[in-house]
Amino acid sequence: MSRKIRAAVVGYGNIGRYVMEALQAAPDFDVAGIVRRDASNVPAELEVYEVAPHVSHLKAVDVAILCVPTRKVEVYAKECLELGIHTVDGFDIHGQIVPLRASLDQAAKRCGAVSILSAGWDPGSDSVIRALFEAMAPRGITYTNFGPGMSMGHTVAVKAIEGVKEALSVTLPTGAGLHRRMVYVELCEGHDFEAVAQAIKSDTYFVNDDTRVFQVEDVETLKDMGHGVRLERKGSSGVTSNQLFTFDMRINNPALTAQVMVAAARATRKQQPGAYTMIEVPVVDLLPGEKEVWIKKLV
Amino acid sequence: MSRKIRAAVVGYGNIGRYVMEALQAAPDFDVAGIVRRDASNVPAELEVYEVAPHVSHLKAVDVAILCVPTRKVEVYAKECLELGIHTVDGFDIHGQIVPLRASLDQAAKRCGAVSILSAGWDPGSDSVIRALFEAMAPRGITYTNFGPGMSMGHTVAVKAIEGVKEALSVTLPTGAGLHRRMVYVELCEGHDFEAVAQAIKSDTYFVNDDTRVFQVEDVETLKDMGHGVRLERKGSSGVTSNQLFTFDMRINNPALTAQVMVAAARATRKQQPGAYTMIEVPVVDLLPGEKEVWIKKLV
Numbered sequence: 001m002s003r004k005i006r007a008a009v010v011g012y013g014n015i016g017r018y019v020m021e022a023l024q025a026a027p028d029f030d031v032a033g034i035v036r037r038d039a040s041n042v043p044a045e046l047e048v049y050e051v052a053p054h055v056s057h058l059k060a061v062d063v064a065i066l067c068v069p070t071r072k073v074e075v076y077a078k079e080c081l082e083l084g085i086h087t088v089d090g091f092d093i094h095g096q097i098v099p100l101r102a103s104l105d106q107a108a109k110r111c112g113a114v115s116i117l118s119a120g121w122d123p124g125s126d127s128v129i130r131a132l133f134e135a136m137a138p139r140g141i142t143y144t145n146f147g148p149g150m151s152m153g154h155t156v157a158v159k160a161i162e163g164v165k166e167a168l169s170v171t172l173p174t175g176a177g178l179h180r181r182m183v184y185v186e187l188c189e190g191h192d193f194e195a196v197a198q199a200i201k202s203d204t205y206f207v208n209d210d211t212r213v214f215q216v217e218d219v220e221t222l223k224d225m226g227h228g229v230r231l232e233r234k235g236s237s238g239v240t241s242n243q244l245f246t247f248d249m250r251i252n253n254p255a256l257t258a259q260v261m262v263a264a265a266r267a268t269r270k271q272q273p274g275a276y277t278m279i280e281v282p283v284v285d286l287l288p289g290e291k292e293v294w295i296k297k298l299v
Numbered sequence: 300m301s302r303k304i305r306a307a308v309v310g311y312g313n314i315g316r317y318v319m320e321a322l323q324a325a326p327d328f329d330v331a332g333i334v335r336r337d338a339s340n341v342p343a344e345l346e347v348y349e350v351a352p353h354v355s356h357l358k359a360v361d362v363a364i365l366c367v368p369t370r371k372v373e374v375y376a377k378e379c380l381e382l383g384i385h386t387v388d389g390f391d392i393h394g395q396i397v398p399l400r401a402s403l404d405q406a407a408k409r410c411g412a413v414s415i416l417s418a419g420w421d422p423g424s425d426s427v428i429r430a431l432f433e434a435m436a437p438r439g440i441t442y443t444n445f446g447p448g449m450s451m452g453h454t455v456a457v458k459a460i461e462g463v464k465e466a467l468s469v470t471l472p473t474g475a476g477l478h479r480r481m482v483y484v485e486l487c488e489g490h491d492f493e494a495v496a497q498a499i500k501s502d503t504y505f506v507n508d509d510t511r512v513f514q515v516e517d518v519e520t521l522k523d524m525g526h527g528v529r530l531e532r533k534g535s536s537g538v539t540s541n542q543l544f545t546f547d548m549r550i551n552n553p554a555l556t557a558q559v560m561v562a563a564a565r566a567t568r569k570q571q572p573g574a575y576t577m578i579e580v581p582v583v584d585l586l587p588g589e590k591e592v593w594i595k596k597l598v
Binding site: 018019021022024025026094097098101118121123125127128129130131132134135136137138139236237238239240242243244245246247248249250251252255256258259260262263277278279280281282283284286287288291292294295296298299 | 317318320321323324325393396397400417420422424426427428429430431433434435436437438535536537538539541542543544545546547548549550551554555557558559561562576577578579580581582583585586587590591593594595597598
């Protein structure tokens with residue numbers, strides 16, 4: 001077996017913690033270290049690892065797994081690529097993936113490194129399935145139905161509204177790619193529920209969806225990390241219609257995101273320099289060990 | 300747009316007919332011709348095409364889509380590769396894919412061509428999903444449940460048994476990757492049903508499965524081309540258990556096989572010389588046109 005892949009975990013929030021677990025469970029990775037702004041803040045479970053304020057302080061890093069807010073991905077990725085370190089991120093603003101890829105592709109090629117972007121579950125593994133469905137039935141419609149599960153982006157948007165003390169936004173699928181937003185809020189003292197509810201419904205995150213707002217005593221007791229998706233396509237293969245495809249998953253959200261990022265980190269070592277989305281990476285490259293073993297087992 | 304891909308259809312049986320339809324429906328293919336042993340046998344729908352007894356008689360073929368019996372794939376593929384023509388096949392004997400790949404890889408590399416093998420739905424697109432599931436939850440079990448649908452291989456096995464005039468073997472999933480075989484037979488005059496049923500149940504194709512045999516007047520009225528599969532995986536991402544994944548499809552069997560073969564034919568032009576299974580090919584390469592358009596639409 002070839003030597004292990006040395007991965008740095010950049011950012012140690014929710015996703016970073018799950019990435020550490022996935023790296024520890026993987027047969028082919030060593031943790032090169034964790035990058036935290038405040039490197040003196042070392043929780044007990046990280047005591048056996050290098051913790052540094054910058055990836056350049058860590059030794060012999062092959063790949064950096066960027067567990068940072070999506071808007072900071074580009075800056076962090078380029079810093080790593082300049083050092084010749086491969087990168088993986090979970091960039092999740094669908095409309096901005098093409099320009100980010102172009103930008104990272106240039107940096108990666110200049111530095112002889114590989115960047116795999118948007119390597120979570122959507123964008124990420126869902127994208128692979130959508131592309132496969134498209135190839136299997138080129139004419140038709142694919143619906144992506146999310147949930148039920150907590151939406152991080154929508155929850156943050158609610159928390160930013162005046163009068164909201166704590167919030168939780170749950171996404172429920174109502175079919176054909178449409179969603180209902182169930183919003184649970186704790187109010188700040190002296191604020192009117194109806195006014196807050198109206199402000200939420202008028203927010204750009206919610207204005208196009210069926211949004212229901214509920215006042216609760218304690219948002220914390222409602223939270224869980226479960227999420228799901230149902231991808232559906234009905235289409236034609238050649239001229240034969242009514243080909244029906246469904247992909248359904250029920251998952252712990254950050255655990256799957258982290259696992260896909262770790263799999264993508266493995267795949268960085270098998271691509272030519274440049275930036276790639278998940279649909280551009282052969283799926284076998286996501287798996288450890290010898291290709292022939294997987295071909296025998298899975299094909 | 301770049302020039303169209305010139306595809307030859309080798310073999311014009313059930314799959315070959317559906318491949319023709321898929322090629323005609325595709326925006327980026329031209330039919331270079333059809334190869335039939337008896338090239339004078341030209342059905343009406345092929346009159347506008349070249350029909351030849353050998354692929355070498357056709358002009359400027361980029362890729363040959365081999366719609367031939369699985370045991371003849373290797374010979375036909377090598378003939379094409381020697382001519383510098385890429386190949387796609389639907390080789391479906393799971394246990395023999397690794398050696399076939401090794402053999403075709405050598406031929407393909409020597410001739411500077413590309414061969415994508417076992418490019419149907421199982422092996423094929425199902426393999427891609429099994430590999431993706433494995434990457435998403437590295438510990439766990441995947442069950443492949445086939446049907447309900449007609450099994451070609453099992454039907455042929457029944458027809459070979461003495462006393463059987465016509466037959467149909469339907470595969471029904473009974474869960475956890477196990478299957479029941481429902482076998483419908485027309486008997487030849489003077490044969491005993493119980494003896495025939497016993498012979499079927501003792502056949503290597505059936506001996507390990509729950510097999511039920513029924514005598515019918517007319518097998519033909521029971522046939523349809525519908526088939527299905529349900530892939531299920533329950534596993535762990537990192538150390539987080541109970542990650543649940545399901546892929547389900549209900550399809551016209553030869554139409555999907557043909558469509559996947561045509562998509563793979565497209566992908567041959569984007570790989571380095573050599574032989575590949577579907578899990579080694581980036582899914583975006585299965586799609587026509589510009590990569591960036593698909594990234595924008597699907598990722």
